[in-house]
Amino acid sequence: MATVDDCRQALHALAARLERNAEARGKLDFERTLACRVTDLPAAFHGRLSDGRLLDIADGDDPKAKIVLSAASDDLIALVEGRLDVTRALASRQISIKANPFDLLKLRKLL
Template sequence: MATVDECRQALHGLAARLERNAETRGKLDFDRTLACRVPDLETAFHGRLSGGLLTDIADGDDPNAKIALIAGSDDLVALVAGRLDVTRAVASGQVKVKANPFDLLKLRKLL
């Protein structure tokens, strides 16, 4: 099982990757709050997706977040590291994403 710190580092790594992607692809018109819940560690993180970037990452849940990612600690770390395919993980229920369908389409463009 990954630690809370490893999950936090994974999210910051994802933020850095999105920033690099935004430089090459241009910014995406997308502004949503995000919650990342890690049930096996009984912890959560929150932040904001804005302009194709993940910003304001902080500890704690945001129950009003427009997008919620729910994943086990090992799955979160593997997902961000590219060792776990997001489409397969979501299809199998290994990772859950709660968002409206239009937001899901925009999220796919980010990754």
């Protein structure tokens, strides 16, 4: 099982990857709050997606977040590192993403 620090580092690595992708992709009109709940640890994180970038990552949950990702710590890290396919993880219920269907389509463009 990964630690809270491992999960935090994984989210910052994801933010860096999205930053690089945003520069190559150009502006994506997408402004949403995001919460990441780690189901096997007493941890949650929140931030915001803005123009394809993940910004302002902080500890703690955001109950009003428009997009909520829930995953076990090891699954979160595997997802960020590319060892876990998002579609398969959703289908097998290893992770869950609660969001508006249109937001899910925009999220696919980010990854």
